[in-house]
Amino acid sequence: MSGATVAGGAAQILGGVVLAPFLPGLIQHLKARLQGRRGPTPVQPYRELRRLWGKSAIDVEGTTAVYRLAPLVVAAALAAAILLVPAAERAPGWGLGHDALVLAGLLALARFAVATASWDVSNGFSLQGASRDLTLSVFVEAVLVLALAVAALVTGTTDLRDIVAGTAGADIWSSPALTLGAAAFAVVVIAETGRQPVDNPDTHLELTMIHEGPLLEYGGRDLAFLQWGVAVRHWLVLVLAAQVFLPHPTSIWWQLALLPVWLIVLCAALAVTETILAKTRILLVPRLLGVAAAVALLGIVTWLVETA
């Protein structure tokens, strides 16, 4: 194993497991600044996790193992996803491979676990969130797979390491395909991280929650796992955005060096969109996602026309 592979693997693990909570913290911090508030510091999510880790959990009456295991299944699925998504073009195999389409399956597993747990507690607010999340997921998953398909077609493989290597450099941007894929993936980033205009991560009004709703009945370490899972989703989609859908250099060392810069830029971009855009009516979100799907499809068409 070469030094580059070790460095790539280390960045992947360290970033996914440890640095992930910094990303939502940074977005909150920047958003507060943009709105003229002081706001929490970017390390606030770590404090939240430490606080939750010390608290006792909740055991909702009349629940089964489905409720108790859901946070662990979410953590397991997202831990596998961390290993799946490389931080740069080289990474150890980890025994899980690096296939782009497996990512969709792992995210679906996490969603299934959380949504079944909301049925287990039979909390109306949890179920409302789960129902909305699952409704949107139908469209999000289609856009995710289409956007990944653009990158896979352009690079000729679904191995994420090879996709990162194949989209590196400046030549790839002479074709509009990847640009259109990037536009579609931007919507995926917003939807998967649960940010405005799709969802409002700051709301604590039960009736408006989507992703926060199913977490209502959890406390203590269970909630810590779930909150960490939310942070890991930020890491996964932002790393994919930076290393596949944004320009990146061909050398792995430069890729790793540029990654933090891109992550900060992307967090700032999310903070800006959250500040200037209001939350869309939930029933109109599928239109936004439908437009994104059409854009990704257009990317595939341009690629097909170019290669035909």
Added chain:
Amino acid sequence: MIVVLLAGLAWLVAGGVLSSVPGHLVAGLRLQSAGALAIGIAGFWELADGGTWGAAFTSTLTPHFGVDGLTGLFLGTLGLIAFPTLAFASAYLQPTGSGRATGLLTAAFALSLVCVLCARDVLTFLVFWELMTLVPAAIILVGSSGRTARRSVFVYLAITHLGSVGVWISLLLLAHEHAIGNSSALSDGSAVQAVIALTAIVGFGTKAGVMPMHAWLPRAHPIAPAHVSALMSGVMIKVAIYGLVRVLVDWLGGPPAWVGALVLGLGLLSALGGVTYALFQHDLKRLLALHSIENIGIILLGLGACLLLRARGADEWAAFALAAALLHTVNHAVFKALLFLGAGAFEQAVGTLELDRLGGLLRRMPRTGAAFLVGAAAIAGLPPLNGFASEWLTLQALLHVPAYGGVWDGVLGAVALAGLAATAALAVFCFVKVVGLVLLGPPRRPACAEASDPPAPMRHGMTFLAAACVALGVAPGILFAPLVGLAPWAEPGPVQPGLSLPSTGGLPTVGLAVFLIGIVPLLWLWRGSRRAARAPSWASGQAVTPALLWTSAGFTKPLRLVLETVLRPEREVTTRSHDGVVQEVSYSGRVPQLADEWLYRPVSRYALHGARWARRLQSGRLGAYVAYLIGLVLVLLLAVRIGALG
């Protein structure tokens, strides 16, 4: 191999006869189950072996029987499903007259399935094909002869018989062209090839429940006994897939690209349509039946990708696509049989399958519930279970359609790719709903609070199928390798547990399963069993009463609203008020099947009009018939006279 197969058939027949003898139903069904196991072993043995036994395919009409790899795969699937299903039936069927008749007919059903698969000439195939259609109808009528059952059976027989006209035409045309078992007999792009392809797609598609020829399926499957539903969904509709693969892949030579595009389009329609309508069902067995349409759609997506890729000369990926379709055929059989058996167990324990009137069954029926949960996760396509492996393969196959095809193929492949992703997400949605309403939450009626696990044979049958879901999810590669070799142009792949295909990241299923299943206990240890505060669930400070519980319609409402323009749901709210005070509000809503409204209803109306018109000819008077005969003879003589009859 052949000894095992014949022994299995003998046990099946003996078991069928024995189960019709009063007092021997259980022994008879156990013997049938053992026979099914032997048939399954023989089938997979044949598949692994790769040889052929018995007669080869022939275009003559004399009876011939034989077994080859593809037959072996479907025989193996039959055994894999029928072995636990018949064991389940041994405790499920009541030892009454109708129970014994069902036992006998079940054996006849399994036997006709085996004979269709082993038939090597057109006539034998068609005879057992019709038997395979008729026997389930008889089983349904033995079990329940109410008005709705009779009507459903009529719809089933009417549609499948109309459809089987397509099977007859395509197979007889193939025999006429000497193309049965001979892929070079038809010239590519000829009209007869197109006719055979179209009639086969309509004929076998009807039997498989492909949209829009599916209308019989959600009617017939729910009213059959659980083990017969499992066999119908698991095996019978798969025999139609067997027929499609035989005709389109093995015998048709190199069909033009539009055949593949048509199959792909029908697959996309069935996958999305099936799962969407399933989502808005409130009866468990009907919901499961509609999911069969979805999964047939996924299988057709793989088959369509295979035909398109083959037409583009991408032989390697065409073989992978075919293997993906066949692997999903096996996987769907396993988890759908499991879910139907689970539904049967719930129905026996609780007395209803209306989703809004179940609940809390995981606690009362832990073993059935756990097996059902595994089946639900598998059909939702979640890693590390079997549904995910074959859906991943199908996604990869669809992704390679744009990679090899022209612009139009490519767009179709990309749309199908997005459609399959949406289908998978909809299936997750649907089975979250099913698991939640059936297994979790408080019991919604007293019977649910007193239910208990069924007797051992039923439990073991379901546990076996759940184990098969896990095994096929952890090591799909062992089955995938010989499946690649079933394409006439390809060689079997290397045998390995995971899936690694060129130009993909691979699916190391073992690593994934070990990681996902292994890390959960580690996290549990890390979490520790800390003191947890017991609390009721939060309902804004109210007590959670049954009226506050969520319903099947409520959970799916956001999607219903989003898809309103497509689905055209109907809802009716009537408010009865007295002196300005609302006394009663009644609500009813349903999502109509658009194929029924827009296709079947007009067609049957015109057919009835036509029949009424034709009835005028049938006056019943002898003189009129003599006049018809004389008229016919005169017309024929005239035709001969002017030389129209050559």
